[in-house]
Amino acid sequence: MNMNQQMQKQITLKQRPVGMPKMDDFDFIDTPIGTTSAGEVLIRTAYISVDPYLRGRMQDTKSYIAPFELNKVITSGVIGQVVDSKSESFSKGDVVLGNLGWQEYSVVNEKEIKKIDKNLAPVTANLSIIGMTGLTAYFGLLDIAKPKSGETVVVSGAAGAVGSTVGQIAKIKGTRVIGIAGTDEKCQYLLNELGFDEAINYKKEDVPTALAKACPEGIDIYFDNVGGTISDAVFPLLNKFARIPVCGAISSYNDVEVDMGPRVQTALIKTSALMKGFTLGDYSDRIGEGYSALATWLNEGKLKYEETIVEGFDHVIDAFLDLFKGANLGKQLVKVSDID
Amino acid sequence: MNMNQQMQKQITLKQRPVGMPKMDDFDFIDTPIGTTSAGEVLIRTAYISVDPYLRGRMQDTKSYIAPFELNKVITSGVIGQVVDSKSESFSKGDVVLGNLGWQEYSVVNEKEIKKIDKNLAPVTANLSIIGMTGLTAYFGLLDIAKPKSGETVVVSGAAGAVGSTVGQIAKIKGTRVIGIAGTDEKCQYLLNELGFDEAINYKKEDVPTALAKACPEGIDIYFDNVGGTISDAVFPLLNKFARIPVCGAISSYNDVEVDMGPRVQTALIKTSALMKGFTLGDYSDRIGEGYSALATWLNEGKLKYEETIVEGFDHVIDAFLDLFKGANLGKQLVKVSDID
Structure with missing residues (x-):
């Protein structure tokens, strides 16, 4: 040819x-x-x-x-x-x-x-699920946040490719999972298809109020895909030794002005919380491990996408x-x- | 009696x-x-x-x-x-x-x-040096930031009890240390008495400009004692895999309004940086280790206070x-x- x-x-x-x-x-x-x-x-x-x-x-x-x-x-x-x-x-x-x-x-x-x-x-x-977004969810949640059974996990951008995988892996690990998404349809998908425990429509609900109600025992893990005011609402609810994998900040990617919000230092000190940015490239030597785990869960029917x-x-x-x-x-x- | x-x-x-x-x-x-x-x-x-x-x-x-x-x-x-x-x-x-x-x-x-x-x-x-503030410096720097020889370390509140110890331990670990303090006298103390490599008087100098000049190879570790605009100036200079122990936020302790500043998520993602709040109480089971190390350095003349x-x-x-x-x-x- x-x-x-x-x-x-x-x-x-x-x-x-x-x-x-x-x-x-x-x-x-x-x-x-x-x-x-x-x-x-x-x-x-x-x-x-x-x-x-x-x-x-x-x-x-x-x-x-x-x-x-x-x-x-x-x-x-x-x-x-x-x-x-x-x-x-x-x-x-x-x-x-x-x-x-x-x-x-x-x-x-x-x-x-x-x-x-x-x-x-x-x-x-x-x-997707066994590719870049699935692997991003896998390493961010398991390597940075290290979920423990019974903990409360909040995921923003929860109906997206990364967020939906994070929530499902968090469920596999025995946690209680709250997803934040932007339509009722997405929220229903999280609850009915993916087994999330709670879902918040940030376009309809007051996020600080809805989060406080959905997380009566506070937040142990916040997987951040969005940044902005949704993330601001998480900090006052953090538990001692909370972990925040920072994966994305889509709310600010198109900002022209500096993205301003409440500074996080005091909340981190009060709770000894950890916040860590990451990208999949940080785990280039562990891709095989993530791929195997995701493929296994997928074939066992434990992951949907x-x-x-x-x-x-x-x-x-x-x-x-x-x-x-x-x-x-x-x-x-x-x-x-x-x-x- | x-x-x-x-x-x-x-x-x-x-x-x-x-x-x-x-x-x-x-x-x-x-x-x-x-x-x-x-x-x-x-x-x-x-x-x-x-x-x-x-x-x-x-x-x-x-x-x-x-x-x-x-x-x-x-x-x-x-x-x-x-x-x-x-x-x-x-x-x-x-x-x-x-x-x-x-x-x-x-x-x-x-x-x-x-x-x-x-x-x-x-x-x-x-x-002080072998007590709460010395131990706070010891665990925050060594357990969270894990300095490696040749890295660049920035310390705010550098002439305070915690900051001055952080800078000296960072020098013991072979790093390049930049201190930020609020008077020329304090800056001279950092440079002449404690062996800091650079000192910035935040009340006289434009901190973003002075930091960029003092850190031509970027910032690997920022030990944060103050929060606020001084800390804001650090984020654009972070290197890949930077670490930020968040020890204090004295600039905001007396705030009545919400402490607003540029959101940090995007900077953390770009650099895969880690930010972690802590207090000495998190290390209650390792106090003996810290005390021994500090007392040894003190008696060897490696730490001043x-x-x-x-x-x-x-x-x-x-x-x-x-x-x-x-x-x-x-x-x-x-x-x-x-x-x-």
């Missing part, structure tokens, strides 16, 4: 967003697919993961991961299928996972991708922007092509 | 302070010294420790330690001398340490006090209020009587 002459669509960062990103911040450009050299593989993009943390990479600020460059392709978790291989490790038809470009095809070195076992779970699960799948490469940006509207239940993905 | 008829002075909490405490919030009352029963000891107060954390106990809020009760004697670390003993463990003349009342004499159970070795160090060191000693029981409240004016260098104490 000679696809090097063929053109494909690619999404680049045209300008750094100010506030909420908009379609104009991105370019859809036509670019050659390219050719494979020794050790390389040509992949047809099947599913693209869109994630809140990508908003941070669109800023030109120091962070745990380099910012996206202007006029370069945006990258994220991608599942694709090998259509041509000059690698001994991959064959045509293999389904693979990698951090790849937002484009219809990618030519990549064999070291940048790993093969997916199609028989273990639906392939998309490798971008949802995906919100938008169809068509033209809708990648729409799907990304939907994250900030809270439109997604579970993992937000874009389907670009079928897997054979 | 029959002192039960004799009267003594005692300081009680008359009303809960609003904002900065004032003399009117306290009462100096006359009360009988009382009598010793079996297992009890009569102690003449020699030195009273006044500490910022006591401000928190004057509020009626849930914390790691119960609030002071109105019209009851205030308590803190006290060194005294046994003047009468009905305990087999203590003899007249013994110098003892305990959490005792702000009064001239105390009748206490033998279990509430421990004997001080007068030969190891000046007795007041048991309220200062005390600001105010004379006279009538000045206990003045000495306490001085803490919030930053008047003290090192440990603030009140001398009530001589030790024979």
